[in-house]
Amino acid sequence: MTGFDTGSKSGVEDTGSELLQIAQENLWLPAELQLRDIEKLLGGMLSNSIDMGELYFQASRSEFWSLEDGIVRDAGFSSDRGVGVRAICGEKTGFAYADDLMLPALTQATQAAKSISRQGQDHAVCVLRSGSQVCRYGAADPISSLDETQKVELLKRVEQEARNLDSRVEEVTVRLSASHDTCLIVATDGTFAGDVRPLVRMDVSVIVVDKGRKERGSCGGGGRFGLDWFLEQERCLDFAREAVRIALINLEAVAAPAGSMPVVLGSGWPGVLLHEAVGHGLEGDFNRKGSSTFSGRIGEQVASSLCTVVDNGTMENRRGSLTVDDEGEATQSTTLIENGILKGYMFDKLNARLMGMHPTGNGRRESYAHLPMPRMTNTYMLAGESKREEIIASVKKGIYAVNFGGGQVDITSGQFVFSATEAYLIENGKVTAPVKGATLIGNGPEVMTRISMVGDDLKLDQGVGVCGKNGQSVPVGVGQPSLKIDELVVGGTAA
Amino acid sequence: MNEPAKNDSPMGDISADETRIRAQVEMILDTARKMGATAAEVSVGMDVGLSVTARMGELETVEFNQDRGFGITVYLDDCKGVASTSDVSREAVLDTVKAALNIARFTQPDSCNGLAAAELMASDIPELDLYHPWGISVEEASLKALACESEAMSQDKRISNSDGATVASQLSCLAYGNSHGFLGSSLSSRHSLSLAVIASEKRGMQKDYWYTVGRSAENLESELLVGREAARRVISRLGCRDFKAGTMPVLFSPQMAAGLVSSLLGALMGGALYRNISFLTDSLGTKVAHNTLSIVEYPRLPEAMGSAGFDSDGVATSSKAIINKGVVDSYILSAYSARRLAMQTTGNGGGVRNIRIEGESSDYSQLLNQMGTGVMVTQLMGQGVNAVTGDYSRGASGFWIENGEIAYPIENFTIASNLKNMFLGVEGIGNDVDLRGNICTGSLLIDEMMIATA
Numbered sequence: 001m002t003g004f005d006t007g008s009k010s011g012v013e014d015t016g017s018e019l020l021q022i023a024q025e026n027l028w029l030p031a032e033l034q035l036r037d038i039e040k041l042l043g044g045m046l047s048n049s050i051d052m053g054e055l056y057f058q059a060s061r062s063e064f065w066s067l068e069d070g071i072v073r074d075a076g077f078s079s080d081r082g083v084g085v086r087a088i089c090g091e092k093t094g095f096a097y098a099d100d101l102m103l104p105a106l107t108q109a110t111q112a113a114k115s116i117s118r119q120g121q122d123h124a125v126c127v128l129r130s131g132s133q134v135c136r137y138g139a140a141d142p143i144s145s146l147d148e149t150q151k152v153e154l155l156k157r158v159e160q161e162a163r164n165l166d167s168r169v170e171e172v173t174v175r176l177s178a179s180h181d182t183c184l185i186v187a188t189d190g191t192f193a194g195d196v197r198p199l200v201r202m203d204v205s206v207i208v209v210d211k212g213r214k215e216r217g218s219c220g221g222g223g224r225f226g227l228d229w230f231l232e233q234e235r236c237l238d239f240a241r242e243a244v245r246i247a248l249i250n251l252e253a254v255a256a257p258a259g260s261m262p263v264v265l266g267s268g269w270p271g272v273l274l275h276e277a278v279g280h281g282l283e284g285d286f287n288r289k290g291s292s293t294f295s296g297r298i299g300e301q302v303a304s305s306l307c308t309v310v311d312n313g314t315m316e317n318r319r320g321s322l323t324v325d326d327e328g329e330a331t332q333s334t335t336l337i338e339n340g341i342l343k344g345y346m347f348d349k350l351n352a353r354l355m356g357m358h359p360t361g362n363g364r365r366e367s368y369a370h371l372p373m374p375r376m377t378n379t380y381m382l383a384g385e386s387k388r389e390e391i392i393a394s395v396k397k398g399i400y401a402v403n404f405g406g407g408q409v410d411i412t413s414g415q416f417v418f419s420a421t422e423a424y425l426i427e428n429g430k431v432t433a434p435v436k437g438a439t440l441i442g443n444g445p446e447v448m449t450r451i452s453m454v455g456d457d458l459k460l461d462q463g464v465g466v467c468g469k470n471g472q473s474v475p476v477g478v479g480q481p482s483l484k485i486d487e488l489v490v491g492g493t494a495a
Numbered sequence: 496m497n498e499p500a501k502n503d504s505p506m507g508d509i510s511a512d513e514t515r516i517r518a519q520v521e522m523i524l525d526t527a528r529k530m531g532a533t534a535a536e537v538s539v540g541m542d543v544g545l546s547v548t549a550r551m552g553e554l555e556t557v558e559f560n561q562d563r564g565f566g567i568t569v570y571l572d573d574c575k576g577v578a579s580t581s582d583v584s585r586e587a588v589l590d591t592v593k594a595a596l597n598i599a600r601f602t603q604p605d606s607c608n609g610l611a612a613a614e615l616m617a618s619d620i621p622e623l624d625l626y627h628p629w630g631i632s633v634e635e636a637s638l639k640a641l642a643c644e645s646e647a648m649s650q651d652k653r654i655s656n657s658d659g660a661t662v663a664s665q666l667s668c669l670a671y672g673n674s675h676g677f678l679g680s681s682l683s684s685r686h687s688l689s690l691a692v693i694a695s696e697k698r699g700m701q702k703d704y705w706y707t708v709g710r711s712a713e714n715l716e717s718e719l720l721v722g723r724e725a726a727r728r729v730i731s732r733l734g735c736r737d738f739k740a741g742t743m744p745v746l747f748s749p750q751m752a753a754g755l756v757s758s759l760l761g762a763l764m765g766g767a768l769y770r771n772i773s774f775l776t777d778s779l780g781t782k783v784a785h786n787t788l789s790i791v792e793y794p795r796l797p798e799a800m801g802s803a804g805f806d807s808d809g810v811a812t813s814s815k816a817i818i819n820k821g822v823v824d825s826y827i828l829s830a831y832s833a834r835r836l837a838m839q840t841t842g843n844g845g846g847v848r849n850i851r852i853e854g855e856s857s858d859y860s861q862l863l864n865q866m867g868t869g870v871m872v873t874q875l876m877g878q879g880v881n882a883v884t885g886d887y888s889r890g891a892s893g894f895w896i897e898n899g900e901i902a903y904p905i906e907n908f909t910i911a912s913n914l915k916n917m918f919l920g921v922e923g924i925g926n927d928v929d930l931r932g933n934i935c936t937g938s939l940l941i942d943e944m945m946i947a948t949a
Binding site: 072073094097100112116149256290369405409410413418419439 | 550553554555556558559560561562563564575576577579580581582587590591594595598600601602603604608633656693699702740741742770771772874876878879881883886888889890892907908909910911913945946947948949
């Protein structure tokens, strides 16, 4: 570990972190920013009786290619660069940003953020510390991991696979996207960290038509690696096959039932249940403010004793993973619920400090132009002991839901929904007819206590989750084993 | 501009930037032409804003935003490439145009690509009166937010907590130009005050909110009114009770009805139609809604939140009925989607602007009477709208209506049907129009939906 003072002129040469060096070269060098400039800005924030001043430098590049109706018609490239300056004084936050990294813009943004606090006299010195970091993914640029011709070929191959599978496939759209994001975080609390984050994603959507009935199926995946991942083991073709399979099943779907009944959820992506039913409600900001239905309930039973739920930002190459969060804190695996007992919340620095807790590496922001908040990374339930077949066999009449479109929660009342896009009836312990998509609704803590069986088949989603909060989107992961909820409201149309 | 900008405001006036932004569009178009684009279109934007939040009697957050950026679409004959950046330096312009051109070398030819026809470009763009800088200082904004929250908290002891009151003020300048020689620009402002409060009772907590928004600060509701309305709404959520589910009429509040109308309009958008992901493909001239219902677009209303003189293709906007007495009168098309459908653009590049519901409307109490017994929906959750089939299933909360009167609040239920049946089944339109958004409607009474509860 190396450190340096804001007053010194040395320091960057040996930070012990390759990420930090890449970040400095990418962000500071082109703007001719020197370490001493940053030191001065941070020192100036400390002199304003500010609890924490922070600069978040970011450069991001992204690209997409899309195929529709047999032609790669559309593709785009976008680049963005800027710095967000935050000043925290007690519970107050001042925030400003600039899309220009040159010093005058930086100084102006810092002045604006500082306006939250009163002008002080003392000139404080802050020591920046860069620590060693365990990288959760490679730093290589995924945009250049395939050349343009290869990207076009990849899209065409996926489309062809979907069309070859069934003559009822009428429309195929395939979208490939990649982004490369570099950030550098310095703060008056000594933080000096950098991260370089690749992210790729492929989405396949098909329309099938049969006897005048039209249905859609979609599938996708991705994570923090290069685009060549889609070629390995023909994963991209699996997405096409899965999209066609779901669409064809939906052609046969009957009206979903309406009312309260046992619901068996499949493994993997149905973990969106946890994201909505408990995840958001356990974010530190809501709990500090007392606005979550889980506020003040640490140590209480909030789920059935079969449930252990974690948020884990350290998983290798996962979409929701981070080497360091957007406040420069190393990510970790945080146990939220253990055997049904509420163990902890997810924190950013601000809310951790105000609640006398430690940050958990969950401080995230959509970009330099947004304020960080406590956010989830990869949130999932640990495996239980039941076999999926035995879970299904235990249900006389209910629903087996295996794919979902997404969900939403009101963290104050605890009411949450998630919408099934592939589901089946369970009749006398057997999976029977597919049913149309339906919204499932419940109250988070209530539903969690009704989980009566947990499978041994824990799986994470394939890497397509986007979480929205206060208008900010961040990539996340979810996962769970198959599980049974004794009673949940299914919003179908059949009486 | 009615009000002069005050000196202590961090964001007084950006009108002087308009000329510079227009010049940037021309410079970028010129660069694209010189680098070999056969056609190009460019938009350059700039936003500056202030957002101040107060919570539980204290100033909580002060945010200043300043965004710039441009996007370019280049064509190499029938091939297209798109690029955008937040960096407007000369070097970044070159890099970005180069990136767009590089993409256009690899995308495949699409004969529908290209600019809208030159003769469709907007001329005589009217002054739409969209730009009214507020010039509010951080201190004034903070006082306003504090007063708003305090008014709500003083209404009822059960209002125990707050998510905060936010005063926000944004100024924007947007310019669009293309290689036909079209160049248009507009200045606009958007000011708002919003508040979310939490009320508790024995069984738990409820949250509700209210907001006011306008192009001019003069048109905002007062902080006291916003505070009282947020308080009234959250208190009305207390005391939720169970009710008997089944098939029954559903009344959508004006705010929820706007979302419903938006789902219908989404199915009439060119992109959904040519991709065949709409439940309303080939619906032009057919009846898709109750014959009392008309949906009309007025894109050039002065001071309105959705107004624009030209669309994202530079095509002149114009008023039109989209649904006329239940029948589809017009799709919602851009230059590109129109070509895909072998039709003419409707001046809707970038979407719809200022949607109004027309038809015989009733008082809110008349609607409740007409409904008799059923549910009124004031909040909806989840994404359970299938654009391909029209199948609709969403989580909801609202009120139980009995004998034409609000009986008690209800929550934790779903409403389900199909959008086709729902719009054909619109039995009443309220005159309680919410004018704050881009889609403005009163309450909508749907004849029947399936309701499920625990």
